[in-house]
Amino acid sequence: GIQVEQSPPDLILQEGANSTLRCNFSDSVNNLQWFHQNPWGQLINLFYIPSGTKQNGRLSATTVATERYSLLYISSSQTTDSGVYFCAGGGAQKLVFGQGTRLTINP
């Protein structure tokens, strides 16, 4: 089955810094989603992005489907951005999650 790898596993930044999180997947996908899991465990949908580029405020994402990777950009980080970021890829029936990137934003 499909495999999803995320990098880096951990990232510690100062407030105001920018960051890039990467997701590689082993096969073509019809579904590619980015999630933020906050410190309370809630999964928040960030982007549904099987291809192309999307932006939402300080966050943006790009998926290059032909090269099987996706990037999540966070600009001007805030302490509330802390948590674990997951990407997940697959199709209608099955979504495979990566191991996550733990982001810590220090004030």
Added chain:
Amino acid sequence: NAGVTQTPKFRILKIGQSMTLQCTQDMNHNYMYWYRQDPGMGLKLIYYSVGAGITDKGEVPNGYNVSRSTTEDFPLRLELAAPSQTSVYFCASSYFGRTGGSYEQYFGPGTRLTVT
């Protein structure tokens, strides 16, 4: 819309006990899913359903059962709880069909289960 709701939020079970985790969605989604998340890990698919009366196994189905009698509800049953089933359980739903939709999945708040 409430979206995807799950009950209970927390539960402690003794080894060998049984329980049902409830999941309901009010978005008229045809696809529903159960995942589990172990500490420090990503989510893994347990079971999924593409419509009422149709279910199939995911990556880690052993020790669990599901049913889907209505579009809205997708309960997950643990028959003989084991410590290895200590985890956080997430339910999700999505819509895809001939009239449109996408594969995007929407998640509930999770149920934290401890088996001792």
